[in-house]
Amino acid sequence: MPLILDGAKRDRNVWIGDINIEGPTVYDSLGANGNDYLKQSIRLLGSYQLSSGFVTGCLAPQSPVHTGPPIPGTTACYSTSYSMYFTPDLADYYRATGDLAFARQEFPIVQRELAWNASRVNSLGLLVTDTSDGQDWDWYDGIKTGAVTEYNALYYLNLIEGAYLARETGQADLATQYTNKAAALRTAINTNLFNSRTGVYDLSDKVRGTVAQDANADAVLFGVAPAGAGPGILAKLKSALWGTHGPRPFTGTGYSTLISPFVSGYELRARLAAGDDTGAMQLLSDVWGQMVTPGPDFTGAMWENLNSDGSIQKGSTSLAHGWSSGPTSALTGYVLGARPVGAGYATWIVQPQPGSLSWTVGQVPTPHGPLAVKWGRASGGEFDVDVTAPDGTSGAIAVPASGPNTAITVNGTTVWDHGTFSAGAGVTSADSDGSYVYLSVSASGDYRVAAR
Structure with missing residues (x-):
């Protein structure tokens, strides 16, 4: 079965979060020659949905497609945040291919996933995670619990994309329900997680004052931030996080300073979507320019991450990692300007x-x-x-x-x-x-x- 893996070195698994970047890269570069790799990866991951509605976020490529009912359980690999990438991954596939039959086939998984998300919402209207499901792309930073802004932005995107898929599959009433939930969630995020003192969204309701690249890039890109707020948020990200070779993901102590091309891919798109072409081009040059410059670490592919001084961690770092290919779709969709x-x-x-x-x-x-x-x-x-x-x-x-x-x-x-x-x-x-x-x-x- 054709599948897309995170990298040739490691983990060599199908990762649902990575697909959110890898998918648009494939659609914009390979088209029909690559679409089935995404389709079958989405199909495989969705088949391992649990009875709670949680979608498994990571599977070995040897895993067979599960053909039975949802698997008993509440959470599995990898986390709630990764589980929430299923819906936007499916929406991206459908937008690029027009494969309505597959969208209809997989849409019940979307409904169960969104029901699971809703079950994790607290009295303030925010999705919360705990020690059983709070991991994210930065596994080395540990688990994030409480109402984490990035996770809530992902939930908002899930509801928006769920509404889109509901409309496209002929379920207008359900689309309205998801749209209304998204509006309520957006209000809750802006009321409870935006920090007027720092001018950006907090990392979570438990961690105040820390500037988080992922939370704020997602808030701008996904439309959580109010109209007109994007430039100020992006300016703060630049002043608080950017260095010579790219942004560190968080301010404060206790977090790795590894530069993440995965998260920077979302910031790149956020800047282009907000019309910050100058900032986007600088970010592109700072983070990815060194990857395409001939030298001892040149691979012709994108690196998983890099140190704050521009060097790479020898030994474990993947130097051909699909989650770092965000510029492919960003440049195609905004600079070239071609979008569906x-x-x-x-x-x-x-x-x-x-x-x-x-x-x-x-x-x-x-x-x-x-x-x-x-x-x-x-x-x-x-x-x-x-x-x-x-x-x-x-x-x-x-x-x-x-x-x-x-x-x-x-x-x-x-x-x-x-x-x-x-x-x-x-x-x-x-x-x-x-x-x-x-x-x-x-x-x-x-x-x-x-x-x-």
């Missing part, structure tokens, strides 16, 4: 975030064929983007330009003239938010867009 809107890229958006770059070229494999993008900008502010949309799809091309001050042609036809739209060249509508002009295209084909 409808499942399987039935609809898509191309929305480049140039930052300081002058050009980018790439393509995303989709079930319909490649979605190809090439963009470039001149020193005078002119911006060109070429998009080849695969058959059977439609989407939007977002041009980074001020609507009132820009004229845009598509394949030589003027479709936007300083705020006035004219249909033509396959463009059916257009709108502007002041930073981008959004052109809706109704069919596949080649679109050469020029903004002046």
